[in-house]
Amino acid sequence: MTEPAPPSTELLARDRRLQQGIDGYGVGTWELNLATQELACSATARKLLGVPADASLTYDTFISLVDPDDREQIALALQQSIEHGDKIDVMYRVAEKDRPSHWLRARGGVVHEDGASYLCGIVLDIDQQKVLEQELRLQQGQLRSILDTVPDAMILIDGRGIMRFFSRAAERMFGMSEREAIGQNISVLMPRPDATRHDNYIDRYNNTGERHIIGIGRIVTGRRKDGSTFPIHLSIGEMESGGERYFTGFIRDLTEYQQTQARLHELQAELVHVSRLTAMGEMASALAHELNQPLSAISNYMKGSRRLLAGSTDPNTVKIESAMERAAEQALRAGQIIRRLRDFVARGESEKRVESLAKLIEEAGALGLTGAREQGVVLRFNLDPAHDLVLVDRVQIQQVLVNLFRNALEAMANSDKKELSAGNARVADDMVEVTVSDTGSGLPEQVKAKLFQTFFTTKETGMGVGLSISRSIIEAHGGRMWAETNSAGGATFRFTLPLAPVGDLTDA
Numbered sequence: 001m002t003e004p005a006p007p008s009t010e011l012l013a014r015d016r017r018l019q020q021g022i023d024g025y026g027v028g029t030w031e032l033n034l035a036t037q038e039l040a041c042s043a044t045a046r047k048l049l050g051v052p053a054d055a056s057l058t059y060d061t062f063i064s065l066v067d068p069d070d071r072e073q074i075a076l077a078l079q080q081s082i083e084h085g086d087k088i089d090v091m092y093r094v095a096e097k098d099r100p101s102h103w104l105r106a107r108g109g110v111v112h113e114d115g116a117s118y119l120c121g122i123v124l125d126i127d128q129q130k131v132l133e134q135e136l137r138l139q140q141g142q143l144r145s146i147l148d149t150v151p152d153a154m155i156l157i158d159g160r161g162i163m164r165f166f167s168r169a170a171e172r173m174f175g176m177s178e179r180e181a182i183g184q185n186i187s188v189l190m191p192r193p194d195a196t197r198h199d200n201y202i203d204r205y206n207n208t209g210e211r212h213i214i215g216i217g218r219i220v221t222g223r224r225k226d227g228s229t230f231p232i233h234l235s236i237g238e239m240e241s242g243g244e245r246y247f248t249g250f251i252r253d254l255t256e257y258q259q260t261q262a263r264l265h266e267l268q269a270e271l272v273h274v275s276r277l278t279a280m281g282e283m284a285s286a287l288a289h290e291l292n293q294p295l296s297a298i299s300n301y302m303k304g305s306r307r308l309l310a311g312s313t314d315p316n317t318v319k320i321e322s323a324m325e326r327a328a329e330q331a332l333r334a335g336q337i338i339r340r341l342r343d344f345v346a347r348g349e350s351e352k353r354v355e356s357l358a359k360l361i362e363e364a365g366a367l368g369l370t371g372a373r374e375q376g377v378v379l380r381f382n383l384d385p386a387h388d389l390v391l392v393d394r395v396q397i398q399q400v401l402v403n404l405f406r407n408a409l410e411a412m413a414n415s416d417k418k419e420l421s422a423g424n425a426r427v428a429d430d431m432v433e434v435t436v437s438d439t440g441s442g443l444p445e446q447v448k449a450k451l452f453q454t455f456f457t458t459k460e461t462g463m464g465v466g467l468s469i470s471r472s473i474i475e476a477h478g479g480r481m482w483a484e485t486n487s488a489g490g491a492t493f494r495f496t497l498p499l500a501p502v503g504d505l506t507d508a
Contacts, residue, residue: 030108032059032119034082045123048104049094067093067101074106081110081119088121091130102127153251157186159244173253175225186249191223219254230255267398268367295331302328352477354500355394357432358383361422364398368405372420377412382423387432389500392477397497400470404436404493407466411440411491419488430499431479437492442485451483470495 028045032038039057046053049065063071070092080086088108095101108121147154148168156165166181174181174189181188222232231254239246302324309317309324361381372379390397405420412418417439427433443451452471474481479496486492 026125028123030106030121030123034110034117034119048123048125065094067095069093078119081108082117085110088119091126103130151252153249153253155181155186155189155249155251157247157249159246161186164246170251173224173251174222180225189223191221191229222251222253231258264363264366267363299328299331302331352391352393354389355392355397357388357390357424357434357497358385360390360392360394360397361401364401364405365422367398368402369409369420372409375409375413375418377409377418377420380419380421382421384424384426387424387426387499390432390497391500392497393473396473397477400473400495401434401436403466403470408436408438408440408491412438415440415490417488426499427496430501431496432499433494433496435492435494437486437488437490439488439490442489443483443491448483448485452481 026044026048028048029042030045031040033040037059039059039062041049041051041057043053046055046057049062051057051061051065063074066074074090074092077086077088077090081088086109088106091103091105093101093103103126104123105126106121106123108119111118111120150167151169153170153173154165154167155163155170157163163181163184163186166176166178168178170181171177176189218234220232220234221229223229233252233254235250237248237250239248306321306324306328309321314320361383365379365381369377369379401422408420412420419439421437422435424432424434452467471481474495474497478498481493481495483491483493
């Protein structure tokens, strides 16, 4: 049998150049003799493994250099390659005495030659790649954490309308898990007929570039997994990645907002209704007081006239006396009706419950301070939570607060400095004082004296019953109400309310 010719000098030189080129780029080569378990490594491979140039290497020596957590996967990869001819491609960590563990990647496969079998391959340092991957995972985790805490839902779809990202808020909003959503068409989150039209919308935009909703927020209807629908505010952004177009939807659930608006309108209507009823009661009481005296005078004049006619010889005297008597009786009857009306108004009862003063002021502010910020009014609320619960009729106290807020805004209409403040403070064991202050024109002494009188007003179109009604409401609650000029030159209105008893707090 003829022996193979020895390699020529040119081939040896070429192999040497190839090895130098590989080593120069930080790629090491290795060869494991499967029969003897001897491991031959290039200079670069030994450097990556942290092995001296003159040290002998075997498979067991190599495994001892590998991080214990990565040894099993290397052994399995080698076994698969030997038994089935699979290619080797593993990433593992090695540790040296004077440096921390670092990442390497080995690739190779089985080579059969002259009746012997070898595992041959390359090894390269991927430590920097692993650092970048770790930083990328950290950034992705941080981004995911941010998106998971954002109350608005975020959904990413591709150019075909397929969902690629589904935030935690979207899961809560639509009752669908991310696993269920990813891969589905975004139309599953829409009611008909929007669901059937959506793909046409995307196709039209892809073909024409004409924008109808992108970059413009609008209110639409969403559909939950259970089929129920709810109002949402949708804003859509556009991006490109890898040559493909994607759309990002930011979604806000408007259910609570619309319920709040409906409740606000309901509360406003309720306040207006109660305000009118209270105003009618105050007016009726005032009219009863004013009319009762002239009616009594009319009755007295009628009785006096009858006595003067007693000696008259006029043939119509009897008829005149009878008419006067009937007129006096009607005057007395009218007086009795008015007295009963006053008694009815005075006995009017209210439904008192334990309420949060902060919430009362908040809801009253939503009604009475509409447009305040647009007028440049600075609002300051200094509320003590330790004295927050009061025993009151919610609607009536809100009516008082709304009236004071509106008066304050009107008083500051022409002021250079516009500040409105509200606060509370305990003034007795069972009472809390509420203050509403403004920086308006203040209260002249002649106005302050008549401020709470019925039908007194400084407004051109006012009826003069608002503050009178407010004081009546506060007094009906066992408190008192007064006004004064503050240090800023404006007006401060103060009123007291009963704190909720301990027993009521326990029941609440």
